[in-house]
Amino acid sequence: MKRIDWNTLTEAERTAALARPAQARADSLRRGVEQIIATVRAEGDAALRELSARYDHCALDAIEVNDAEFAAAEARLAPELKAAIREAAARIEAFHRAAAPQPVGVNTAVGVRVERVLRPIHRVGLYVPAGTAPLPSTALMLGVPAHIAGCREVVLCSPARADGHCDDAVLFTARTVGVHRVFKLGGAQAIAAMAYGTESVPRCDKLFGPGNAWVTEAKLQVSGDPDGAAIDMPAGPSEVLVIADADANPVFVAADLLSQAEHGPDSQVILVSPSAALLDTVAAEVDRQCAELPRGAIAEQALAQSRLIQVQSLTQAVQVSNRYAPEHLILQVNGARDLLDGVESAGSVFVGAWTPESVGDYCSGSNHVLPTYGYARSYSGVSVASYQKQITVQELDPNGLRAIGPCTATLAAAEQLEAHRRAVTVRLEALGTRL
Amino acid sequence: MKRIDWNTLTEAERTAALARPAQARADSLRRGVEQIIATVRAEGDAALRELSARYDHCALDAIEVNDAEFAAAEARLAPELKAAIREAAARIEAFHRAAAPQPVGVNTAVGVRVERVLRPIHRVGLYVPAGTAPLPSTALMLGVPAHIAGCREVVLCSPARADGHCDDAVLFTARTVGVHRVFKLGGAQAIAAMAYGTESVPRCDKLFGPGNAWVTEAKLQVSGDPDGAAIDMPAGPSEVLVIADADANPVFVAADLLSQAEHGPDSQVILVSPSAALLDTVAAEVDRQCAELPRGAIAEQALAQSRLIQVQSLTQAVQVSNRYAPEHLILQVNGARDLLDGVESAGSVFVGAWTPESVGDYCSGSNHVLPTYGYARSYSGVSVASYQKQITVQELDPNGLRAIGPCTATLAAAEQLEAHRRAVTVRLEALGTRL
Numbered sequence: 001m002k003r004i005d006w007n008t009l010t011e012a013e014r015t016a017a018l019a020r021p022a023q024a025r026a027d028s029l030r031r032g033v034e035q036i037i038a039t040v041r042a043e044g045d046a047a048l049r050e051l052s053a054r055y056d057h058c059a060l061d062a063i064e065v066n067d068a069e070f071a072a073a074e075a076r077l078a079p080e081l082k083a084a085i086r087e088a089a090a091r092i093e094a095f096h097r098a099a100a101p102q103p104v105g106v107n108t109a110v111g112v113r114v115e116r117v118l119r120p121i122h123r124v125g126l127y128v129p130a131g132t133a134p135l136p137s138t139a140l141m142l143g144v145p146a147h148i149a150g151c152r153e154v155v156l157c158s159p160a161r162a163d164g165h166c167d168d169a170v171l172f173t174a175r176t177v178g179v180h181r182v183f184k185l186g187g188a189q190a191i192a193a194m195a196y197g198t199e200s201v202p203r204c205d206k207l208f209g210p211g212n213a214w215v216t217e218a219k220l221q222v223s224g225d226p227d228g229a230a231i232d233m234p235a236g237p238s239e240v241l242v243i244a245d246a247d248a249n250p251v252f253v254a255a256d257l258l259s260q261a262e263h264g265p266d267s268q269v270i271l272v273s274p275s276a277a278l279l280d281t282v283a284a285e286v287d288r289q290c291a292e293l294p295r296g297a298i299a300e301q302a303l304a305q306s307r308l309i310q311v312q313s314l315t316q317a318v319q320v321s322n323r324y325a326p327e328h329l330i331l332q333v334n335g336a337r338d339l340l341d342g343v344e345s346a347g348s349v350f351v352g353a354w355t356p357e358s359v360g361d362y363c364s365g366s367n368h369v370l371p372t373y374g375y376a377r378s379y380s381g382v383s384v385a386s387y388q389k390q391i392t393v394q395e396l397d398p399n400g401l402r403a404i405g406p407c408t409a410t411l412a413a414a415e416q417l418e419a420h421r422r423a424v425t426v427r428l429e430a431l432g433t434r435l
Numbered sequence: 436m437k438r439i440d441w442n443t444l445t446e447a448e449r450t451a452a453l454a455r456p457a458q459a460r461a462d463s464l465r466r467g468v469e470q471i472i473a474t475v476r477a478e479g480d481a482a483l484r485e486l487s488a489r490y491d492h493c494a495l496d497a498i499e500v501n502d503a504e505f506a507a508a509e510a511r512l513a514p515e516l517k518a519a520i521r522e523a524a525a526r527i528e529a530f531h532r533a534a535a536p537q538p539v540g541v542n543t544a545v546g547v548r549v550e551r552v553l554r555p556i557h558r559v560g561l562y563v564p565a566g567t568a569p570l571p572s573t574a575l576m577l578g579v580p581a582h583i584a585g586c587r588e589v590v591l592c593s594p595a596r597a598d599g600h601c602d603d604a605v606l607f608t609a610r611t612v613g614v615h616r617v618f619k620l621g622g623a624q625a626i627a628a629m630a631y632g633t634e635s636v637p638r639c640d641k642l643f644g645p646g647n648a649w650v651t652e653a654k655l656q657v658s659g660d661p662d663g664a665a666i667d668m669p670a671g672p673s674e675v676l677v678i679a680d681a682d683a684n685p686v687f688v689a690a691d692l693l694s695q696a697e698h699g700p701d702s703q704v705i706l707v708s709p710s711a712a713l714l715d716t717v718a719a720e721v722d723r724q725c726a727e728l729p730r731g732a733i734a735e736q737a738l739a740q741s742r743l744i745q746v747q748s749l750t751q752a753v754q755v756s757n758r759y760a761p762e763h764l765i766l767q768v769n770g771a772r773d774l775l776d777g778v779e780s781a782g783s784v785f786v787g788a789w790t791p792e793s794v795g796d797y798c799s800g801s802n803h804v805l806p807t808y809g810y811a812r813s814y815s816g817v818s819v820a821s822y823q824k825q826i827t828v829q830e831l832d833p834n835g836l837r838a839i840g841p842c843t844a845t846l847a848a849a850e851q852l853e854a855h856r857r858a859v860t861v862r863l864e865a866l867g868t869r870l
Binding site: 094134169256358381389415430 | 515516519520522526529530533534536539541543544547549551552554557567568569570571572604640641655659661664665669671684686687690691693694696697698724728729730734771772775778779780781782783784785786787788789790791792793794795796797798799800801802808809810811812813814815816818820823824825826827828829830831832833835836839840842843845846847849850851853854855856857858859861862865
């Protein structure tokens with residue numbers, strides 16, 4: 001892990017110290033995805049079968065998972081895992097229901113009622129990757145809020161294994177959280193199928209979920225096409241920033257850094273501390289724990305680009321974090337909650353020694369689909385609101401029009417929009433009022 | 436206006452009847468905008484001056500509006516218009532404050548606190564077009580929620596006239612609603628400047644506002660670049676769908692259709708009614724009113740592509756509306772509010788005879804920056820939430836970790852993420868618990 005003393009750096013060096021590996025959209029990737037999307041749009045299911053054979057090395061007969069497959073998956077799954085999935089779903093549901101938007105109504109003038117009503121997005125498409133390992137937790141995080149929002153049709157795509165089946169835990173989770181249909185599709189072709197529809201796959205209004213570079217590029221392309229689909233957010237490799245003080249437990253800090261590093265070789269891991277001693281101890285502890293991990297080789301690659309940053313104070317540590325805008329921020333300091341007010345940009349925050357990031361990945365109740373790559377400066381994680389439309393409504397009675405009609409007419413005149421003005425004046429005249 | 440009998444149409448004809456003019460991203464437009472963005476990134480302010488001379492035909496000295504210009508604009512403005520701007524701002528503020536997200540906190544298990552906190556997006560960039568006429572109302576709609584959200588730096592770009600000045604009403608509005616800095620920039624170059632920054636223009640985290648095809652393409656390009664900026668939503672030409680019954684006042688209905696049609700030749704105007712007689716009367720009334728309008732020639736072009744759709748019932752009218760997903764939906768029927776529950780996709784709804792769309796454009800209190808082109812199927816209009824990040828927070832005490840640690844460990848094991856599991860078990864072991 002690279003050691004950095006923040007206060008010896010120039011401004012340019014600080015920017016470099018917090019830089020993520022470039023995510024520039026390579027032309028080759030862009031063209032490859034364009035081609036996949038065009039093929040799926042032109043050839044539908046036939047293209048999906050051919051692309052699944054080429055990329056997922058599986059021969060798909062039916063593209064959609066059928067009831068027998070769901071039942072077999074459930075029967076094979078360990079009872080303990082099923083119980084954990086149900087338990088996690090319940091807590092995710094509890095928090096997401098509490099945080100769901102509510103209808104609003106106010107009178108902004110006498111006779112002028114203005115409201116906001118909520119409607120589910122009709123058809124949503126969820127993407128659950130299954131790269132190095134299947135991710136039932138992502139099915140939880142995407143499916144629970146879709147169910148709370150009341151989306152009429154919830155579709156999920158996840159790549160099949162070479163044997164032509166999806167992961168048991170993903171299938172069980174999909175059924176548990178109310179997903180309506182599951183398709184054995186991965187990669188850019190899954191995104192194309194949900195965005196434009198095929199004979200088997202319904203066309204969805206909005207797509208959700210993480211994925212590799214191909215999936216991310218496909219999501220960007222379909223969201224930029226007026227005839228495509230909306231997306232939750234762009235996605236990049238996962239990342240964590242830990243702020244720890246001299247009293248932090250180095251075993252805990254090292255375990256948290258490693259739980260991020262094991263995601264993939266491109267994961268980002270940063271530790272910021274005012275204590276040189278803590279940085280030293282954690283570095284040694286990371287090496288020790290890493291050697292014991294089954295995915296230690298992956299973690300080592302991520303750690304090679306990760307950083308230990310020494311700062312002057314916890315206040316400065318929070319400044320560094322805000323500048324980086326991490327997906328996950330862990331505060332392992334005395335009085336951790338006191339730092340929270342200063343946190344401006346982060347996907348999700350983990351407060352205190354007893355809150356490892358992994359509880360948020362699975363079952364504290366918050367969502368784990370979060371903005372990466374500095375998108376936390378402007379994006380929020382997935383929530384029930386992501387699956388809803390907020391529609392404004394206004395209703396005026398004659399007194400309301402008398403009250404705000406003149407203001408409307410004045411502003412319309414200033415914008416030289418005479419028909420806008422007349423839509424008010426013809427009504428006021430019908431009420432016997434002339435402006 | 437084209438007359439259509441919905442129940443004589445095939446499914447394909449229905450789709451065609453509701454089709455918008457294609458908004459496909461033309462390659463020439465895409466390349467033109469790519470070049471403008473590249474020029475602004477490479478040459479900064481110098482590029483902005485050159486592009487403003489070329490496209491806005493003005494010689495910019497300072498790019499930023501200075502205090503003397505703000506003062507002169509305020510001095511020149513009619514007192515009645517200033518009062519209307521202030522009055523509109525107050526109602527917009529009242530509704531947007533009522534609809535703003537609130538912090539949330541729940542315990543999802545004993546010792547497990549999960550919260551959502553709100554933070555303003557630090558730097559936001561607002562775009563206010565000034566094509567055929569300046570649009571101070573857009574400055575209101577973008578500036579008020581930015582102020583409520585508490586964004587630290589609110590930047591606004593609006594093109595200068597040939598005399599090198601921005602519109603007086605736009606400048607006065609910007610100051611009234613708390614915009615911090617205004618730049619005399621329009622088109623794709625304004626979007627590029629705010630997304631990447633120049634010597635004069637600060638780099639913004641998220642960009643807001645409507646614009647022409649160049650502005651929209653530039654917003655799409657910067658939002659697809661990981662080093663660019665987020666955007667509020669894609670934008671297309673403005674549109675209205677009116678549902679009216681036999682008792683609706685044809686003078687009001689015609690005025691509402693025309694207030695949309697006068698926006699531009701590409702505006703979309705649709706009237707849906709179960710009453711053939713009403714469709715006839717409104718068509719005649721539209722012709723009569725249109726002849727009196729200063730922008731009648733523009734409205735006529737929009738009306739040439741607009742539609743009068745006859746349906747069997749009001750229920751079917753709402754189905755047609757949901758399929759179209761209009762930016763603005765006007766309900767001019769007896770018991771208009773009864774139709775509201777059936778409305779699934781619309782930007783903003785105007786209920787009853789006394790609620791012309793123009794009150795929402797200016798001062799009922801709702802926002803007029805709304806999803807067009809069918810985006811109302813998945814997007815919502817601008818609100819305070821658009822200017823905020825919702826950050827989730829979790830804090831466990833030892834009992835909380837004992838409560839949800841086992842579930843976390845089980846799910847981590849299922850995903851073969853051993854380091855995720857150990858981040859829990861090292862802590863439980865420190866508490867004397869072994870899984």
